[in-house]
Amino acid sequence: MSATSPSRAVLPPDIRGRKGQLPLVVLTAYTTPGARLVDAHCDIALVGDSVGMVLHGMPSTLGVTMEMMILHGRAVVRGLTKAMAVIDMPFGSYEESPQQAYRNAARLMAETGAPAVKLEGGAHMAETIAFLVKRGVPVMAHIGLTPQAVNTLGGYKVVGRDGEANTVMEDALAVQAAGAFAVVLEKVPMGLAARITQRLEIPTIGIGAGVQCDGQVLVMEDMLGLFTDFRPKFVKRYAELGAMALEAIADYAAEVRGRQFPAEEHSFPDVLKGPKT
Ligand code: KIV
Numbered sequence: 133m134s135a136t137s138p139s140r141a142v143l144p145p146d147i148r149g150r151k152g153q154l155p156l157v158v159l160t161a162y163t164t165p166g167a168r169l170v171d172a173h174c175d176i177a178l179v180g181d182s183v184g185m186v187l188h189g190m191p192s193t194l195g196v197t198m199e200m201m202i203l204h205g206r207a208v209v210r211g212l213t214k215a216m217a218v219i220d221m222p223f224g225s226y227e228e229s230p231q232q233a234y235r236n237a238a239r240l241m242a243e244t245g246a247p248a249v250k251l252e253g254g255a256h257m258a259e260t261i262a263f264l265v266k267r268g269v270p271v272m273a274h275i276g277l278t279p280q281a282v283n284t285l286g287g288y289k290v291v292g293r294d295g296e297a298n299t300v301m302e303d304a305l306a307v308q309a310a311g312a313f314a315v316v317l318e319k320v321p322m323g324l325a326a327r328i329t330q331r332l333e334i335p336t337i338g339i340g341a342g343v344q345c346d347g348q349v350l351v352m353e354d355m356l357g358l359f360t361d362f363r364p365k366f367v368k369r370y371a372e373l374g375a376m377a378l379e380a381i382a383d384y385a386a387e388v389r390g391r392q393f394p395a396e397e398h399s400f401p402d403v404l405k406g407p408k409t
Contacts, residue, residue: 316336
């Protein structure tokens with residue numbers, strides 16, 4: 133199978149067809165082992181530009197490059213057998229013009245094998261979304277809090293309260309009219325997210341947007357509790373892997389220092405008695 137052929141069981145029309153059905157389950161993945169975990173239970177593995185903050189220690193997603201997305205995108209696609217990969221377009225790779233967006237979206241798809249891209253922005257990105265969709269690039273839109281605009285928004289705030297609600301609704305309608313197959317609603321108040329979900333014919337995928345969305349997305353490391361000091365309100369921690377890992381590493385360090393590891397069973401004898409191992 134070539135990197136550019138549609139090798140996944142789930143493709144954008146399947147996701148579009150899930151409107152109002154069983155909720156869509158989406159997690160981020162950045163690596164092959166991560167993708168295998170997502171593939172076991174989810175519909176979509178999102179290669180989010182959150183990779184910059186989660187794996188590379190960046191202060192925001194603004195420094196993420198095309199090369200990083202391609203490297204992580206390839207690793208994720210290798211780990212999937214059923215779930216669909218969606219790959220984020222990084223900051224600066226699509227905002228200048230529809231042509232720039234097409235060039236970079238086509239490169240992301242061709243070089244990773246992901247069958248769809250995600251980009252941030254509502255009504256002001258509608259022309260670009262339409263340009264991409266008409267040329268064979270399935271687009272998942274992302275509105276509400278758009279982290280690449282953190283400096284314009286003034287922080288990672290809830291978007292859509294009071295006077296902002298109409299703008300978010302207009303953004304949702306605009307990306308749908310432009311041909312997006314689904315839309316992420318990030319940090320949108322739950323009542324507004326429910327109204328948008330009712331009004332749209334494409335699935336809404338919420339993150340901090342309440343239970344009425346057509347699906348949910350979380351950063352895998354957040355829901356696994358990998359970071360002991362990062363606890364946003366919209367994340368439910370389904371495990372405490374960070375604390376478990378710290379405990380395991382402390383045990384390892386103590387055993388190395390106490391010469392308890394490696395034990396005999398982890399070492400190779402000088403003379404073999406049984407079968408070769
Ligand atoms: O980059 C990302 O992980 C995302 C999700 C949080 C929606 O865009």
